Amino acid sequence: MSVDINILRKDGLVLADSDETSILKGNLSDDGLHAAKLGGEGKTGFTEERDARTSILQINGYAPQKGHSTFPGFNWTVLTRWELQQAISTASTIRSSVLAIGVTVAIILMALGRWLATGIARPVEQMTTAVEGLATGDLSTRLAIHRTDELGRMGDAMNQALNAICRAVGTDKVNWDEAGESQAKLNSISRSQPVVEFRMDGTIVAANENFLTIFGYRSDEIHGKNHSLFVDEATVRSREYREFWAKLNRGESVISEFRRIGNGGKEIWIQASYNPIIDVHGKPFKVVEYATDITQMVHERAESTKLRTIVDESEAAFMTVNRDFVVTYINQQTKLMMVKYQQVFKSLWPAFDGSKLLGSNIDQFHKNPQHQRQLLSDPGKLPYKTDIKVGPLTFALTVTAQRDGAGNYVGNTLEWKDVTEVRKQEFINADYSGQIAAIGKSQAVIEFNLDGTVISANENFLQTMGYSLEEIKGGNHSRFVEESYKHSTEYRDFWAKLNRGEYVSGEFKRIGKRGKEIWIQA
Structure with a gap:
């Protein structure tokens, strides 16, 4: 006589089977067993159906059970399956004992169901608690399931997964909504910025496509190599480089501009933040670098610095103004000129202070500012050259247009030159020339x-x-x-x-x- 006893979840999933070869292998509701479905609905009764695997006609008895008393909220179905022919044969042979046997079998089956349900319920209860904790952000639960079957392996896998998640997020308490938002932001950054990960000894773990493109490498060329691959030899041997990694290993972030070396020795400048990721024990276990390629900006800044040095050391007086005619820069020669003629300027503009010229508006020096504004509104009229009289002084003024990298008109450069004596001499020379010309005629x-x-x-x-x-x-x-x-x-x-x-x-x-x-x- 072949009787199969199953403990089913409400949806028909087999949680326990008296046939050890088939434990946790299928879902009887999905297999079309009507008795499994009825039992999941909390009903009690019998059906006559064919087994989906063997096609043998069976009598199926089903009844709901509450499960383990300390594990509320889960209902089990105890299902017994008896091959019909065997049941009929047995009934014919011992017809007089049917009632006694039925009662005995029912008692045995109920006891066995309760025992199986209890044995499964405890580890499942632990798993459910861990999963519920995971769902709410509590990653501190660990399963104590000392079994060698599938449930034991599931418990071990669950513990390993929880440990891995804790290491990844650096804590055993997580707000998943905030974490999801943060991850979305990180994904967005990764799509737009170079990102690379290192172990605490500098070993390269991963780099995104943006990083690889800037540095000119393939992923397989740098994976497992050291961060020093991107640094020149002198820097690698320097105290500053050792301190750089010492800070990261102390869990301190490092943010700055860095000179790096790409494939083939190409010089690359980056603005980068190196961020140690801390585990649940408060120790850093990896470093994530977020970078921005600023090579062009650094070169432009160096060129700008060089040009500014030239202008600062020039014998000509330069100043720059923005489109609102606010002074944004004055060179050293302009400062000296302001000091030299401070009294002359104050006699014309009593509030004048040469030390406060930077940030002031040049409208204050014009009787009709609108005239100058109209003149400088159109860069097509520039450069513009003229002599201006400031009391007893004469200055040669040259105004040129300033443009940004995109070619936009952003302001003006004004070059001032004191030509007071030059113009006097030119007047004298012109007089001499006139006299000589007159003499030449006679x-x-x-x-x-x-x-x-x-x-x-x-x-x-x-x-x-x-x-x-x-x-x-x-x-x-x-x-x-x-x-x-x-x-x-x-x-x-x-x-x-x-x-x-x-x-x-x-x-x-x-x-x-x-x-x-x-x-x-x-």
């Missing part, structure tokens, strides 16, 4: 280098001497004197005086073209 005029080489001559001189300019230009003054005089001490003294810057005047005998004798007052 007198013979010729220019020489200090060695006597003819530079130029006006028309009056050329007509007097009978030459064209082409005939005498580049020649020497000596062509206009007699041969004997050219070699005389007097002629040498004449040029010696001129070379000393002395004025020479008098009447002179000169020789024109074809030996013509000419006397001049010069």
Whole structure:
């Protein structure tokens, strides 16, 4: 006689089977056993059905059980399955004893069901408590299931999973809503930023595609290697590098700009945060690095610093203003100029303070600021050059447009140059030039280098001497004197005086073209 006894979960999953070869192997409701479904609904009774695995017709008895008394909330179904032919044969043979046997079997089956349910309920109760704790963020529960069957292995697996989760999140208490939000943020960062993970000894565990792209490596080329792969030899041997890893091993985050070396020796600059991940015991067990490639920014900053140094050391006075005409930068020469002419500026603008020029608005220096604003509103009108009078001073002003990396018009550079004395001298020179021009129209005029080489001559001189300019230009003054005089001490003294810057005047005998004798007052 073959009788099979099962303990079923409400949904028909086999929790225990008197046939040890089939324990925890299937779901009888899913297999189509109607008795399993009815038992899961809390009903009691019998069905006549074929076994889904053997196709043998069976009588199935089912009845709900409350389960273990200390494990409320779970209902079990005790299911007995008896092959129909065997049941009929037995009934025919011992018809008179059917009632007694039925009662005895029922008692045995109920006792066996209670024993099986109790043996399964305790470990399942522990698992349920652990799972419920996991669902609410309590990861502190560990299972004490000392069994070698599937339940024991499930308990061991559950403990290992809980330990792994604790290590990953660094605590045994978790707010899953916050953790989910944090993980979403981390996933977003990982998609947009280079991310790499290290063990506490610097061994590379993983790196995302962004990191690999920037450094020019494949994952298999760096996995298992050390962080020092990305650092030059001098830095690896330095005290600073040892202290860097010492901080991380103490659980301290490190945030800064770092020079790193990519594949092929390529220099890479990153803004990075190295973040130790702490386990439930308060010890760091790995480091996660989040980086941003700032190589271009560092190079641009170095170039900007170089240019600013050049401007700072320039003899010209420079300042920059933004589109609101607020002063954003002044170089050293501008500061010196402000100090030098402080009193002049204060006489015109009583509130003027050269030490507070940075951050002030240049509108204060203009009688009609709107005129300057309109002029500088269109970068197409720049550069703009003009002279401006500031009391007794004259400044040459050059205004150029400033643009950012995207080509946007962001402000102006103003170059100031004190040309007060230059303009005075230019005025004097212009007066002299006018006088010389007037003289040139009425007198013979010729220019020489200090060695006597003819530079130029006006028309009056050329007509007097009978030459064209082409005939005498580049020649020497000596062509206009007699041969004997050219070699005389007097002629040498004449040029010696001129070379000393002395004025020479008098009447002179000169020789024109074809030996013509000419006397001049010069």
